[in-house]
Amino acid sequence: MPTTNAQLAAIFHQMADLTEITGGNRFKVNAFAKSGRVLEDMTKQVSEIDPALLPKVEGIGKGTAERIAEFLETGQIADHQKLLAQVPSGLLKVMDVPGLGPKTVALLWNEVGIESIDDLKAKIETGELEALKGFGKKKIENILKNLKFAESAGDRQRIGLAYALAIMLIEDLKDLPSIEKIEYAGSLRRGKETIGDVDILVASSGTDEQKKAIFDAFVNHVAVADVIAHGDTKASVRTHEESKGMQVDLRVVAPENFGAALMYFTGSKEHNVKMRERAIAQGMSLNEYSLSKDGEPIAGATEEDVFAAMNLAWVAPELREDRGELALAESDELPKLLELADIKAELHSHTTASDGRWSIEENALGAAGRGFHTVAITDHSKGQAQANGLSEKRLVQHIEAVRKVAKKLEGTITVLAGSEVDILADGSLDYDDDLLAELDIVVASPHAALTQDPAKATKRLLKAIENPYVTIVGHPTGRIVNRREGLSPDMEAIFKAAKDRGIALEINASPYRLDLRDTHARTWVQEYGGKLAINTDAHSEDHLNNLRFGVVTARRAGATTDDVVNTMSKSTLAKWIKSTRP
């Protein structure tokens, strides 16, 4: 996300929090938060959008448009500054402590003068909090526990970790008697790159006794460190450090409610709000149990039932972000999203020649084992010395070795000799064109100088895209989820140039990368009609399992099989690669 959009998004989120603490209009709070969310999702720099069109963007009205203009002109927003002046800055951190919301924080501030986390700790120590109305022993104990957690735990975790945790729990619970269905929901099901907590939903028509057994198994699971809540229909736990202390919520519902519950817990929250408003407009009401009319349930067993009863096509979870999906569902114009099984080629993978942990042949057979018709061996170029990148001389030998394996495996899988060639800081590539011409396919990726400013980054990537031998730009921004921001180039300029060249931009499927990210991929596909390449960047067999994360990211972008080069038939793919080269 470009810096300005990120700054603005943060300001609007903060205005929402501050307005909440000061007891402002709660609908205004929602509106501020919505503006923040919309800004986060934008690919285009807000400064490049015609100010007259800005209020037309859903979630941004006259007020927000004016504030954005004010920020672009002066670098700050007066209303934001006014709110900041009213509320001690440390209070916002206090609100981040789980269990402490705006009402409690305001009370702590107004009644005992707590203005920061340190104040909170001190007042608990002196026992002043116990005198407050509504503050019992248990509540204070919980605050202490949550303070500790807030200090040690990170925010959201990468999807790879959350997915592994969810699958482990589901595997360990699914055979309990009376469990009819069990699925993960939440942002994990929507395929977001990071997950706040894991939601697991169970359908059961079992006895109270059997349901109790399900919850008992859950809260006593070996991965569980702490039980946060444990009721008759719902339990929440915190996991051990191996799973980064992630929170997991388990919910058990009757089978006739499973679909409505799955929708509810899959979210997003914003999508759900739109669905409920829509139900009301149609004279019905929707909750996590069913869609009902005049108090009588009319749908709930499956998601399809509920959507159909509201005259909507079923919306894939990845699209449930309140980005216009309901309008498309109403007119039955939702894209037919690509599926994991549609992927038939891996176009970016490594071997022991550079930093992979498997041979050329193991790699090729691994890809063949997944049902792929083509694999490209793309080891690192010489600039990646720490990854044992190939010198020109070694690359020539490597090409030979790949061709030998290719010949041996003829009829099993097509093996392409390629390279993941470094895009150097100035945009030149790490090998000369003469050498690149010898390869079947070139993935060009940035690896170093990932903190350069946006203007330089844009120039750098544009120069690489101009190279006639580049077929795919690999992990275009070089970001690492939750760790490194990576490049923030002018994505629109990149898209335009890549589209003109007819090359593909990669969604690197590693849960550490997911680069392009969903919002970029969405613009690339929806607005430019650009081609995506979804690659695992496999350094070993198990990395091929990451493909699912690349696919859900592409699905979040609304991508169909037509948008993704890895879904092409063998001959079409070969033709397409040729078409990108001189």
Added chain:
DNA sequence: GCCGTTTTCGGCCCGACTGTTTTCAGTCG
């Protein structure tokens, strides 16, 4: 503050769990 095929004014989603309550407010998702 945002929004509109019942609306440019007057609405704006819904339920479980907890802790502290003796009937409910706050938080969370």
